[in-house]
Amino acid sequence: NYNLGLDYQLALPTIQFFGEAGLSKSGKPGVVQGFVWHAHPQISWAVYYRYFDPGFHTFYGNSLSESTGNRNESGLYTGVMLYPLPKVKISCYVDIYHFPWLTYSTMSPGSGTDYMAQIDIALSRKLSLYLKAKYESKPQKLSGAAGVAADYDEMTTKLRIHTEYALNEKFTLRSRFEYAGYSFNDLHEDGFLVFQDLLYSPFRRLNLWLRYAYFDTDGFNSRIYTYENDLLYSFSIPEFHGKGHRLYLNLKFAPSSRVTAYLKAGYTIHDGASSWGSGNDITSGNTRLELRGQLYFRF
Template identity: 25%
Template sequence: MLLTANLYGNDAEEKLFSVEEETYHANELSEILSQIKENPININTSTKTELQKLPWLSENDIILIIQSRKNQVLSSWEDLDKLGINAITVNELHDFIVFRKRPELHLKQQTRVEFSEAKSKLRSSLKYYQKTLTEYGNFKAGVLTQKDEGESDPIDFYSYYLQYRSNGILQNGILGKYRLALGQGILFAPKLGMSKSAEATSVPVKKYSSLKPYTSSYEIWELEGCSFELTTRNWSIIPFLSRTKLNANLDSLEQITSFNESGLNLDEAKKNNVQETLFGSAVEYNNGNNQLGCSYSSLAFDHEFSNDKRNQKYQAVNLYCNLFNNSYPLFSEIALADEKVAGLAGVKFGDTRFRQMLLVRNYAKDFPSWHGNPFSAQSNFDNETGLYYGVTILPRKDTKINCYFDLWSFPETRYFEKMPTVGSDQFLQLETRISENTFRFTIQNKQKEKYITLDEAEIRDFERLLLRLDWWQKLGVITMKSRAEWISEYLPEDKVHGKGVLFYEQAKLRSEKLQIIAQITVYRSVLKPFKVKHYMYENNVNGIMQNSVFSGDGVASYLLLRYDLFNNVHLQAKISDSWQKSNKMRLFFQLISSW
């Protein structure tokens, strides 16, 4: 018997994202999944590309689904179970697929207001976000605006686009703001993409669509201008042109020292003070299972860099391939930019029940990482060499095991670490169902050399161990989730040890029109000689991926409501607070309508 859809909800997404530490912006995968939730994929008519958007499905799962549709119509979750797809995987899909056609939606309006008590004294203390998407025939258009707390400009950040899609030669065309994703993301990829995840053999591989409107609230590194995807048979040409303004920090010589990626613009002098011009083209061959591609681009800033290793103007080329039509799927990319080289290669192997992936990468120091985001152990991926090995094991129908090992080094100096440093990351997650209960056990161990200040500031060996147990149980219309977490941080050279524990209890209720999630969290961790932190993924209103951070001693809680006013109109609200700490209350209100 399969688990009910209520059991997982947002927990399937938490499994993907909880490996990340500090995250507040919705990354592109989170955004894609949020859109699919609002308009689920019809599993009987979906293409291979659409099914690849669901990170829980393996290549073998997708092949099973597509082949089975030739002989039958899939009409229930039991049909997927009969295909041999793991029960844990099937339940993770509940919010994202349907078995029959749904009415097409042509207009979506999303409005969100956020209030943070800690920022209530700032001028214009509300955070405001709105997104309008509309569709007519082959045309789509969208407008997004956002204002952060403390910003006086009511439209501090905006995005807009007009898109044309067809099955002809001009398959995709965008005027306005957009993003590119080529190969494995060394030159072009969503800046809020993911690398490591609890889905150890699927998420590390980049499978984004090449050209997409920019609908993220991340306020930098979007492209602005035009791009087109011209397709004939199996070949595609994607020319692109962009000229946009960036927020940068300049020194006394008006040279760029860094870019402001926080999105918070309290100093108007640092807003839109650098112009970036970029143009180029990509050529791709794609036969459905295999993709080969290359691209050329030229980029120029209107200011020089204070770092003389970075050039104001440069050209970039890359070659990439995704070969999935064989027993050993391969993916790779090599790029040359600003006379520096970066490369990545990976292979998948193993059978359906024992999937493995091996990935190696090498990125030169000061490689331009402005628009790229390949697999890496850090946000700015230059100056990194690493080896990743991931495994997914399906020992039984109702059990799933994911684990990975990642070894990396930063072979040259970094901003704080004035010497080469190394690190490693080991992760294991076991998920199993016993009767009406589901358990998920997670262990993660990180070891790295890090610049840490105690009595003196210096590079120290740092070890972090996380043990976590999650338990779901179904009680009528209510689903309960319990978590117990223990973390240990250790500096072996100084013999300094810090520990922390966290417990929470969560209740979910879902009726035909109303959904309620209530949670209370109790935590305790040391603050001296260094602060031990708990990172916890929280449910939030649609469109936000929130990872809350807790340290010290305290109790926190939140209440999340979603009410369907009409079939296509949803009102969402959330209130969160810390009981023993002042000025920690946060309020969220969101209205989503689709027609």
């Protein structure tokens, strides 16, 4: 396989155009085209179109798309960012896409939509919040009783309320409520997660993050992901489904400019579960205790 491609970028005072066109050995094309328009100091608008032929192949393609691999998809994305009032930001986007040919998860060509809206409000120097809503509908195949598969719309809904309050220079509180809804043919699931964070920094060299979370969902399809602070160079976004509790403590301590210690302790309870997880990550029983540490030296 080989690829031929041409890209461009044009920057004008208030608008930037960008695009790329590629051709793979199969003779099939891939095209992306878009612009970002700063129409006003308080208004920005972005539009992005893509078309990837079913026979188009790339080595390292990583363009914005619903499916991986940048092939067998066309779509139009548009997003807006507004600052209607001081300390208020509104962000929203719509992504409409189409699969010209069947995929690994569909039996025929299909289309989907993805919507998101978020409002960020700084109520004061110490208190801020944001509200976020997301909805997506996309085709997914399902085998019937006779063994014949057909495509149905898989719909997911996410709602989130997040607040952050700085009590003083040492204490910060973060609170979140998140709802997840799932619908696919005759299957319907709902769930929610709430957490409370306490951030404590008594002095410059010590930082503590403490969280308690409670989750209750109907199943795996209504699972909820949430970011957790972790050790250096570690990235943690665990998912929670079923019913249970999660408690974790993350610590960072730098006794000197050359040494930094990290510690994370976590405890999870899955109510009524005899085991949970999968593969090497499976846990027998309904509780799991985690303890990890790290020392970082600078020479």
